[in-house]
Amino acid sequence: MTSPQKIDPSNIGEQAQIKLPSWKTDAKPFVQIENITKKFDDFTAVDNISLDIYENELFCLLGGSGSGKSTLLRMLAGFEAPSSGRILIDGIDMAGIQPWNRPVNMMFQSYALFPHLTVNENIAFGLKREGIRGTEVKKRVAEMLDLVQLGHLGKRKPNQLSGGQRQRVALARSLIKRPKLLLLDEPLGALDKKLREETQFELINIQDELGVTFVVVTHDQEEAMTLATRIGVMNHGVIVQTDEPHEVYEYPNSRFVAEFVGSVNLFQGEVTTDEPDTVCVTSTEAGGVLCVNHGISCAPNQEVHVAVRPEKVRISEQRPDQPFNCIEGNILDIAYMGSLSVFKVKLPSGKEVRVTQPNINRESGGRFTWDDKVFLSWDMDSCVVLTS
Amino acid sequence: MKRRSLFLNMSAGFGFLFLYAPIIALIIYSFNASKLVTVWGGWSLKWYAELFKNDQIIDAALLSFKIAFITATLAVVLGTMAGFVLSRFGPFKGKMVLSGWISAPLVMPEVITGLSLLLLFVAMEGMFGWPAGRGTGTIIIAHTTFCMAYVAVIVQARLSSMDESLEEAAMDLGAKPSSLFFLITLPLISPAIISGWLLSFTLSLDDLVIASFVSGPGNSTLPMVIFSKVRLGVTPEVNALATLMILVVAIGVIGAMYQMRRQARLLAQPEN
Numbered sequence: 001m002t003s004p005q006k007i008d009p010s011n012i013g014e015q016a017q018i019k020l021p022s023w024k025t026d027a028k029p030f031v032q033i034e035n036i037t038k039k040f041d042d043f044t045a046v047d048n049i050s051l052d053i054y055e056n057e058l059f060c061l062l063g064g065s066g067s068g069k070s071t072l073l074r075m076l077a078g079f080e081a082p083s084s085g086r087i088l089i090d091g092i093d094m095a096g097i098q099p100w101n102r103p104v105n106m107m108f109q110s111y112a113l114f115p116h117l118t119v120n121e122n123i124a125f126g127l128k129r130e131g132i133r134g135t136e137v138k139k140r141v142a143e144m145l146d147l148v149q150l151g152h153l154g155k156r157k158p159n160q161l162s163g164g165q166r167q168r169v170a171l172a173r174s175l176i177k178r179p180k181l182l183l184l185d186e187p188l189g190a191l192d193k194k195l196r197e198e199t200q201f202e203l204i205n206i207q208d209e210l211g212v213t214f215v216v217v218t219h220d221q222e223e224a225m226t227l228a229t230r231i232g233v234m235n236h237g238v239i240v241q242t243d244e245p246h247e248v249y250e251y252p253n254s255r256f257v258a259e260f261v262g263s264v265n266l267f268q269g270e271v272t273t274d275e276p277d278t279v280c281v282t283s284t285e286a287g288g289v290l291c292v293n294h295g296i297s298c299a300p301n302q303e304v305h306v307a308v309r310p311e312k313v314r315i316s317e318q319r320p321d322q323p324f325n326c327i328e329g330n331i332l333d334i335a336y337m338g339s340l341s342v343f344k345v346k347l348p349s350g351k352e353v354r355v356t357q358p359n360i361n362r363e364s365g366g367r368f369t370w371d372d373k374v375f376l377s378w379d380m381d382s383c384v385v386l387t388s
Numbered sequence: 389m390k391r392r393s394l395f396l397n398m399s400a401g402f403g404f405l406f407l408y409a410p411i412i413a414l415i416i417y418s419f420n421a422s423k424l425v426t427v428w429g430g431w432s433l434k435w436y437a438e439l440f441k442n443d444q445i446i447d448a449a450l451l452s453f454k455i456a457f458i459t460a461t462l463a464v465v466l467g468t469m470a471g472f473v474l475s476r477f478g479p480f481k482g483k484m485v486l487s488g489w490i491s492a493p494l495v496m497p498e499v500i501t502g503l504s505l506l507l508l509f510v511a512m513e514g515m516f517g518w519p520a521g522r523g524t525g526t527i528i529i530a531h532t533t534f535c536m537a538y539v540a541v542i543v544q545a546r547l548s549s550m551d552e553s554l555e556e557a558a559m560d561l562g563a564k565p566s567s568l569f570f571l572i573t574l575p576l577i578s579p580a581i582i583s584g585w586l587l588s589f590t591l592s593l594d595d596l597v598i599a600s601f602v603s604g605p606g607n608s609t610l611p612m613v614i615f616s617k618v619r620l621g622v623t624p625e626v627n628a629l630a631t632l633m634i635l636v637v638a639i640g641v642i643g644a645m646y647q648m649r650r651q652a653r654l655l656a657q658p659e660n
Contacts, residue, residue: 077556077560079556079559098559099556099559099560100559100560100561100562100563100564104560105560105561106556106557106560108553108556108557109553110551110553112551112553112554112556112557114554114557114558114572114576115554115576116575116576125558125561125563125571126561126562129561129562129563129564129567130562159653173557173561174560174561177561177562
């Protein structure tokens with residue numbers, strides 16, 4: 001299924017003045033992953049993945065634990081050899097090229113700072129292995145420390161730094177060799193929430209400034225959404241969907257993606273109307289007819305799921321004037337979260353629906369109370385039909 | 389602090405009593421002025437003076453120190469290699485055999501280790517004339533054999549608990565295997581190696597049984613000399629000697645523990 005908003009590369013001529021991101025043009029991909037499979041004994045960690053990553057991209061591999069995302073990253077770094085398939089970086093086949101000879105650097109989840117070396121020595125490590133000595137090393141280490149705003153901490157040992165500082169040292173160390181491709185394994189995973197949010201934007205700025213291609217592995221969908229130019233959602237060793245964050249969120253191509261990225265309400269039903277620009281689904285679970293305003297490839301009576309995000313659902317006391325995408329239920333639970341309120345609404349079928357409403361004014365969270373009968377409705381372009 | 393029960397207090401008290409009372413008695417009696425070991429005759433340092441006049445004991449002590457030093461050094465080299473293979477080589481044929489062999493000397497009765505080594509040395513001498521006779525060389529080989537097992541276990545434990553991504557990070561930054569070993573791995577496991585050396589040194593210094601099997605005439609180590617003296621009746625001189633040995637061993641063990649703690653501190657990850 002393709003989303004209707006996708007730009008067809010063949011139309012670029014008409015809108016040449018708009019600079020399109022490279023993955024939408026026919027630019028040559030920088031990293032080419034071709035039919036990569038990795039097996040550990042009987043377990044297939046990565047299952048026949050093909051993926052192109054372009055220059056200056058900030059590509060996120062998003063997936064749960066055991067989805068194979070880290071294994072894929074480690075194959076790019078050269079720590080694991082693929083069981084079959086090949087990886088090309090900048091056009092060069094990486095088969096048989098050892099980690100220390102690859103034009104790639106990696107930032108480790110544990111940071112892997114050398115505990116017996118100072119911050120300066122840690123950052124200089126990569127340069128010294130290239131045979132660079134003396135003032136050149138000093139100059140470039142100082143540059144890197146400035147970039148990550150740690151200029152004053154060069155003489156400390158890693159165990160004298162806070163988690164956030166160690167994260168920056170790790171970043172500086174992995175960037176000092178000016179790699180064309182930087183691999184980041186859960187770069188923000190060990191930071192607390194506030195620091196993580198600040199660091200996200202810093203990472204983007206640094207990536208922008210240096211023009212390095214980033215491949216980030218994360219299990220945190222918010223992190224992926226903020227950072228990425230494109231997201232590859234992984235499950236059981238396969239990339240289920242590759243798209244821009246907006247597309248992945250608004251047009252998930254499967255129930256897995258819809259549920260993994262953000263939260264979602266899924267209603268099972270059967271296709272009753274199948275037209276080029278409208279698809280309607282009758283759902284006993286929802287207790288009504290649900291329609292979307294774009295065509296999908298499906299057959300009448302086919303069993304499908306309609307997905308609608310909690311924030312796209314309106315909640316009202318009066319039945320809204322619309323023939324479809326309108327269901328009723330009773331409020332089961334209310335959670336006041338400050339910026340928004342979360343309502344759990346129980347439908348007559350027993351299905352629970354999650355609705356979030358922004359608290360636009362102070363009292364808007366208190367409009368409803370437990371057991372109130374409410375109507376839930378949404379627009380045709382607010383939901384998607386999922387066939388898998 | 390939490391109040392401890394009477395039972396715990398008594399357990400701790402008995403533990404200390406059983407472990408340290410004999411040693412303390414020995415140390416006190418080493419300063420005994422009396423000629424009779426079991427009769428207290430006031431404080432004196434005369435048995436220490438006697439000890440240093442006894443050439444047989446001094447020679448044996450020097451030999452023991454020499455053996456212990458060479459043994460510890462060899463055991464550290466071989467044991468580190470063995471520990472490396474066990475923790476980094478991945479699965480390979482014969483790994484079970486190797487790790488079994490590593491732990492065997494730790495649990496094998498020393499008599500058996502000594503006897504089997506003696507038989508081996510005799511057989512080898514018969515087959516290709518080396519080692520010619522038994523003496524310092526055979527004691528060093530025998531001691532290295534069981535000491536390297538201890539070193540291997542310590543090094544393997546350290547390597548296994550070390551974050552492997554440290555080594556990967558070094559490779560990722562361009563370190564080839566040789567520079568990786570000398571710049572990252574070796575400094576990080578050095579406390580384990582030092583404590584392994586100290587442990588080997590004290591084990592070699594302590595050993596009586598294995599040395600008795602594989603030593604030759606005129607190559608008596610210190611424990612062997614003490615043992616033969618004691619058989620003729622304990623002299624206060626031996627108390628003095630034993631006190632000095634306790635001192636050396638204690639320094640070795642405390643040094644080994646200090647190195648292990650230093651290692652733990654070095655590898656400790658601070659909280660965020």
